[in-house]
Amino acid sequence: MIAVKLIRRLRGLDPSPALTRAEASVLAVLVFAGELTMGELARQEGVKAPTMTRQVQNLERRGLVRRQADSADARITRIAITASGRKLFVAGQKRLLTPLVELLRSFDRSESATLISAMPVLRKVANVGGRRAEPGS
Template identity: 45%
Template sequence: MARMVALFHKEYEEAAAARSLTGAQAKVLGLLRLGPLPMRQIAQTLSCEPSNITGIVDRLEVRGLVERQADPGDRRIKRVVATEAGRAASSELRASLHFAREPLAALGQEERADLRDLLRRVVDGAAGPTTGGSARSSHPSG
C-alpha cells in the first residue's frame, strides 16, 4: 500500500507542478470541486493549521483560481469558492492523473467495488476498533 500511495503522491505532485501549483494548492482546488467550504473546514480536512490555509488561499486568489465569500448564514465565516478558472484547473489536473485510472481499468466493476469496500474497511478500522470480521484473502495483494 505504501508503494501505491507513493506512486499516486508522486504523480499528483508532478501534475500539480505542471500547472504551476503546489500539491497543497491542488488539494484545496480538489476539495472545492464539491462546492464552497469554510477555511476552517479546509484546514481540518487537510490536517493543517488555519494559518497555512490562509497562505494557500491567498496565492490561489492572486492567480484568480479562488475567491473568498462571506457565508450567507454567518457573515463572520469566510468560505472559499473556486472560480471558473479554478474549476477548470482542478478538472484538468484530475484528467491528467493516469495512475489511479490505468491500474483500476484492469479490474472489472465487481472487483473495483470489492477493492473500494476493502479499502473503506481498512480506513474505518484505522479510526478505531472494529466489531470483527475478516477480509477475504482471495484477492491478490500486489
C-alpha cells in the same frame, strides 16, 4: 504502500503540474465539499489557520478561489473555488488519471473482477484511522 506508490507514479507522469500538491488538495476539498470557512478548510486539510491563510491568498491571487460573505451571516467569510480553479483542477485530475483509466481498460474480465471484489477492503484501508476520505472514494 501500494496507494502511495501509485500516487507517486501518476504524479511523476505530469511533467509540469500547474498546482502544488497542497494547492491541488485545497481545490479538491472545495470541489467536493463546497464553500467553507477558512477554519473549516484548515481542519479538512489538517493544517493551522495561518498556513491555510497563506495557501488561500496564493490561490486567490491566481484567481482560483474567491472569498465571499456567508449568505446567512455576513460576518462570516467563505472560500469558494472559481470557474478557473475548477477548470485547472479538473484538467490536472484528467492528466493524472488518464494513464490509470487506460490501464484499467486493459484488464481482462478476471483482473477486473478481482479488483472489484477488493474495493470494500480498499475503502477500509483508505479510511484507516478515521481520516477523511479522499475525493472520489
